[in-house]
Amino acid sequence: MAPRRLLLVGEGNFSFAAALSETLDDSTSVTATCLQHPADLARDPVAWENLRRLRERGTEVRFGVDCTQLADAFELHHREFDRIYFNFPHCGRKAGVAKNRELLAKFFQSCKDVLAEEGEVHVALCRGQGGTPADKPLREWHNSWQVVAMAALGGFILSDVHPFSCEAVPGYKCTGYRSQDKSFHVEGALNHVFTRSLPFEGSQPRIFRTKLGDRWFSFSEPEALVGKLNRGFLEAPSCHPVRIINEKLLAELGKVFPLKRLKCPFPLLPEGSTSVLTSWSRDIPSAAFWINLHEDNSNSESLADGTTQDMEDFLVLFSERSLLRDPGRDGKEEAHEESYGQSKVCLRPSLLVHVQAVIQAPAFLPGCLHVLSGPVFQKCRILPSTMPAFHETLFIIGFNKNLKDGCLQSLLDHLKGFLDSLLTQTLLEGSKLSSSVEFVFQPNGKEYSINVKPHNFGPDWATDLTVGSVTTPSTGIMHEDQCFVLVSMNLDLLAMLVWGISDWRMLWSFDHRFLKNFVSGNIEPFRSYSLYPPCYVHDISFWLDEKKGFDELEFHTVARAVSRDMVISIQFLSRFQHPKTQQVSLCYRLTYQTCDKALTQQQVASVQSQLRKEIQQRLHVIPR
Structure with a gap:
């Protein structure tokens, strides 16, 4: 590993630099700076003693460095610091919160010019100044320095916050503005650790292309779903939590029932395919995202990377005649070749649209759990527990009507036991889950909802969250001598409950730090790298x-x-x-x-x- 490079700004008497440098090994270099010039420290014997200690260790010291203009102080080849420290920044004298916010804002904007890509900015603030919930007591927002909002102006997010301990750097003596004898009150002070945020640029809708027969078609990603199509979270190389949950779920139910995993087609459906949902009282198609297909004869090889994606799985969907059959037309198959150019194509709102095709396939085996897993998309109101895109796993099992009660009860018992066990893995020792998983029978007489009470989320969340459903559909499209059970699970919501991820948007993050939490495959409480974002x-x-x-x-x-x-x-x-x-x-x-x-x-x-x-x-x- 390359030696770490540390930059200290706003040093008063250089006691922090001297104390810190003596705790580091020789592979770490320190550059200590202050705004003052040597003449300003002439009457401070403590400062000169600290400077002597620093020079003996070969530490670089610079005077007259403005922390709001760091790019001017360092040449291009001397930047890329791994850490920047600013302890107890202050404009001096009786400057109000507005002036000190301005100082922080300019400092963070300056840091982005000299900080390494994965570097950290450490800012120590006195009790209550930061304005985050970590402050005890918490000041009113308008009376704080709003450190997270000021850092955002430089493109930084708060990734950690912990008590500032002078004992960790023996010999450090905090001084006031321009090395005044009166020091800041450091009792209850906090150290705030900031890291770079991903930029907002590059979030325009992508263009997807697909080939139907010998013709190419393209469509634009819906604006409300930017960054949510074709992410591959459930694919084999992925360590995404929705895949981890899905694999654990399949492994557990596979102990009791034989499993048959089916390839899930890309979620584009022609008009009419969603009508199968209405027979099960699913009022979902009205909330579907409708897509406009456009014939596109451009050469796919010449298209820029990242702007288009060819959908091989889309071919699978359109080649399955059973999925293109409109149940509302007496089951008559129609040639859909002419409808390819029509605009009535939507993203599937549920995997339930594929049930009929699975059951009617010649390879369907009674007594076997047939599994489909894939993303689904629905328009929904903006609430903490509702998401326009999530990953669903659907289990389809058929058995003789005489065995229905026993098989259904066995499936429910194993599913409940697994979910109860899963949801308690990240609880703190000695604590208990406030409510176990419950199967609530619905008034329609055909369905159970699978409800869980969240134990680690805020008050904005609903009392009970529905993570799935168990449905026994009517026999309108089924075999006369068999009955069927459908189990649908919202993998995203389940993953959030298991790991304590309180924001569903985090599951779709492009920041590589998110997936680092799940590389091992172990289930441990999720630790966010973006704390207390302002509203x-x-x-x-x-x-x-x-x-x-x-x-x-x-x-x-x-x-x-x-x-x-x-x-x-x-x-x-x-x-x-x-x-x-x-x-x-x-x-x-x-x-x-x-x-x-x-x-x-x-x-x-x-x-x-x-x-x-x-x-x-x-x-x-x-x-x-």
Whole structure:
């Protein structure tokens, strides 16, 4: 490993630099800097003694270094520091919180020019200054230095925070501004560790291409699903938590029933394929994402990497005639070759659309669990537990009607036992799960919902979360002498509960640090690398068009698309009707927050402005 390079800024009497340098091995180099010039320290014997110790160790010392202009202090070949330390920054004298926020903001923007790609910025602040929940007591946001928001201006996220201990660096004596004798109060101080965030750039919808027969077609990724198509989380090389959960689930049920894993086609469906859901009272197709296919005769070899993806599995779906049969037309097969260019194609809202094809296949084996696993997509309101894209595993088993009760009970018992065991693996020693997994029989008389009460999430989460369902469908499309059981599991929600991942968006992160938590395959509590991201609140109101109406689900979908999932809450505030014109206005409150990127107030304001334009165009409302 290359020697670590440490940069210390804002040193007062250089006691921290001297103490730290004596705890490091020879492979680590330290550059200690201060804003003052040598003449400013002439009357400080402690500072000169520390400087002598530093020089004896060969430590580089620089004077007159402005921590807000670090690029000016170091040549290109002398940058790339692994760590930058700034202990107890302060503008001096009686500067208020606004001035000190400005200092932090400029410091972080300066750090990005001299910090290594995977480097860290350490900032020690006195008790309560940071404005994060780690502060005890927690100050009001407007009265804090808002360190996480200031760091975001430089593209940094808070990845760790822990008590600042002077004992860890013996000999360190904190000094005030310009080495004043009066030191800062370090009792209860915290050290904040910041790392680089992935940039927001490059999140435009991708173009996918597929070949049907001898013709090529292309389609654009829906804006609300940017970065969520064709991620391969369930594929063999993946160490993603949804795959780990899926493999454990299959291994457990495979101990009791023979398993047959089926290849899951790419989730594009022609019009009519989702109608099978309505026979099981699934009102999902109305919330599906519809895709426009366009004939594309361009040479696929000449397309730039990262902008297109050829869908081999898409061919599988369109070659299976059973999946293209429209159940609403007396089962008559129709030639779909002419419909390839039509726009009525959607992303599947559930794996249940494939049940009929699986059961009617010649290779279907009664008594065997047939397994499909793949991503599904649904428009949904913006809530903590709802997600527009997730991974579903579907178990399909058929057996003689006389064996139904025994087989069903055996399946439920093993599934419940496995889930109970899984959900207790990350609990702290001595604690208990507040509620075990429950199978709740639904009023339709055909379905159980699989409910779990989250034990490690915040109050915004529902009391009970539905992680799956067990369905015994009617025999309309089934064999007369057999009955069937369908078990559907939301792998994403299950993974979140098991590892304690409170934000579903984290499962789709492109940051390599996320997957590092799961490389070993062990189940341990998830430790986020982005702590206490700030929230930004904006209100939006608009006049409705009486003739067009208003679809609130579509409003949530547009907000999700425009913000790239930065909106985490949409709260209805009020409805106003003008006394003269009788025109109706609605007002909503939007809360913006990211889970793995640095988000600034300026970025949020830009998104809010864009959202106003988009809802006017797409929803036919008039922003106020």
